[in-house]
Amino acid sequence: MTIHPVIMCGGAGTRLWPVSNLARPKQFHALVSDKSVFQETVLRFTGAEGFHQNPVIISNAAYGNLIARQLAEIGVVPAAILLEPEGRNTAAVAAVAARYLADALPENLGLLVASDHFIGRPDTFLAAVRAAAPAARDGFITTFGIAPSRPDTGFGYIQAGETLDGQVARVAAFREKPDAETAAAYLASGAYSWNAGIFLFSPETMLAELAAYAPNILAKSSEALERAYLDGAFRYLDAAAFAAVPSTSVDYAVMERTRRAAVYAPLDCAWSDIGSWSMVGEVSSRANSPAHIEIDCAGCTVHAADGQLVALVGVEGLIVVADGNRILVTRKDRSQDVGGVVKELKSRGLKDFL
C-alpha cells in the first residue's frame, strides 16, 4: 500500500504581492528557505517510507515549464504533470487526481496536498499520513486537522466525532470560518481543528463519492483527462470539457456531504499556510536573516530580492518586501490586506507591477 502524493500548485496568492504574482505565484518562490515552497513540498516525500517517489503534479498550463524546471533542479521525476487550462477549484482537482490514479495506479492511496504550505515537523506529518492510511484503505476520505495554536478566524474548522482508529475519527461537522467568539470556543473545547485542505483517499472511494454527490464534476473532469493532449511530460486537460466542470471546493462538493469523511486530529506538525507576509515572517529563516540593516527597530520582517538592501530606522512591527521595482510596506497585523494592493493595481491598469 503506497501513498501517492498529488501536489496542487495552480493557485495565485495575491496576499504575498509583490513576490507572488500571476506569472509566478507564491509556491514557486524561495519564501522560507533557499528552495521554492513547491520544491520543499515535493522534497517532503523524498525518501519517505510508504510514499511513492514520483509525485503527481496538478497545476495551471501557464506553470508547466516552471514546474518541470523546478522539479529538475531537485532531481525529482514526476509520475505526471496534469495541466488545467483554467482554475476550476479543488473538486475538479480531486476528480482528475482520483481518475488518474484509478486508471494508472489503482492500488495506491492518493494524498492531495497544496504546494504552498509550510510544515515545520515533516516527520510528524508523514507519520500522521501513514497512521491514517488504514482508514483510507477502509473507504474513508481522511482529512488532517491541525491542532489550533490560536483562535484563528481565517480557517475552516473540523469537529471530530466517533473514533475510528487511533487518532482517526469520523467527522462530526465541518465548520466555516468562525467569528472571534466562536473561534475562542472551538479552541477551548479541544474537539476542533483547522482544516488544512489535505486529503488521503483510495481512488475508488473518491470516485464513488464524487459520483454520488458531484456527478457532473466527475464526468466532465474525467472527460477532460481522457481527452488530454499529451506533450512530453505534460498532459493538457481538454479545454472544452474542463470549462464545463462546475467550480467548487472538494470540501463543499464531497466532504460536507459524504458519510465517509474522517479526520486525523490533532496534527501538530508546525503547519502554516503562509498565507500572508506575517506568516512568512514567522516561519522563514530567510526573512529573519541579518542581510538588511536595522537601527533602533523591533519585530520587523524583511524579505528582499537578491542584491537589494533594505534599511530600517526606528520602526516596529513592520513587514517590508522588496522585489525589484515593487516594494511593499505594511504592518504585521495588516498583512492579510495586501491583496487590496493587487486590486488597486488592476483598477489603475498598472499591469507592469502585478
Next chain:
Amino acid sequence: MTIHPVIMCGGAGTRLWPVSNLARPKQFHALVSDKSVFQETVLRFTGAEGFHQNPVIISNAAYGNLIARQLAEIGVVPAAILLEPEGRNTAAVAAVAARYLADALPENLGLLVASDHFIGRPDTFLAAVRAAAPAARDGFITTFGIAPSRPDTGFGYIQAGETLDGQVARVAAFREKPDAETAAAYLASGAYSWNAGIFLFSPETMLAELAAYAPNILAKSSEALERAYLDGAFRYLDAAAFAAVPSTSVDYAVMERTRRAAVYAPLDCAWSDIGSWSMVGEVSSRANSPAHIEIDCAGCTVHAADGQLVALVGVEGLIVVADGNRILVTRKDRSQDVGGVVKELKSRGLKDFL
C-alpha cells in the same frame, strides 16, 4: 551694483541615503521637483533683476562633469566652475569666492549660497538680498536670518542688534545650536533667527576680514586659486596649496569675530535645508504625488525612483524611499538618524549600497 551668486555644491548629505550618496549627493537629485535641487538653486537667480546671470560654482572636483551637465540642461552658462580637490569647509570657499570676484569682477557683491536648500517664496528671498545690498556695499558682511517657525534645536541662531537699514541690523551674537528650552526662549523673544548660511558681501570686505581674522586661510586659498589648473570650464584649485588651508566654517573664522557682521531678519521665504527625508516630505510635490499606492494609511511620504512602485498598507507616519536596489523605511520623527545607515554600511564593507 550687481549681485553675483556664488553657489556652493560640494557637500555630501548622508541623511538623505539612499538617494544621496558620495557619487551623487543630494543637491544633484530631483528631490523636490523634476529638476535637481542644484538646478533649482541656480534658476532662482535666472532673470532676477540685480543679479548676475552667470553664477560662480564652487564644488568638489568629483562633481565637475555633473555640474556642467546639469547647467547645460537648464541653459545656464557659469562665470566659473571652481573645483576643490577636497572639502575644506566654508571659510575656504568664502576666501576663494572673494578672491575670484575681487580679481574678476570687483565692483560686484558676492552672494554665497548653498546649493541644497529649498526656498518656497523665491521672490521674497530675492527682494531681501536686494534690500541688504546697500549695507553690503557699505562694508558689512550680511547674513540672512530665517524667521523661526518652531523651536528647532538643529540650527544655529543669530541675535539681531542695532538696526542699520530697514530690516538689516548689526549682529549682536551668533548662538550655537541650542537645547530645547533655549530654543523655545529664542522663538518667544522674536530677536533670534535661524542662521541659513547665506552671506552677501563685497569682495573687498570679505578679503579684509579674512586678512584680519583668518590670514592663513586667505593666503592658502588665494594661492590655490592663483595656481589653479584651467581645463575648459573648470578651474581645479591647486591641491598642495588647498590641502594647507585650515578647515573651518566662515561663521567661526570670520562672522563670530568681525565687527562688520550684519543680518537681514526676519526672512520669511519658506526656507528649508531639506536636511532629512522628513523635511523633503514637507516641501516636495514629488514625494506627495499619488504615484504610489496607499491603503488605510496616513501621513506617509514616499520617494521612489522612476519605474519603482511602493505600496503601503495600514501604516502611519512613515517615510519610504526606494532607489533601485536600496530601500529605506523610517519614521518621520526618526529621519534625522538615517546617517547611521551610511555608517553601518561602511562598517560592514557594503560599498555597493553606499
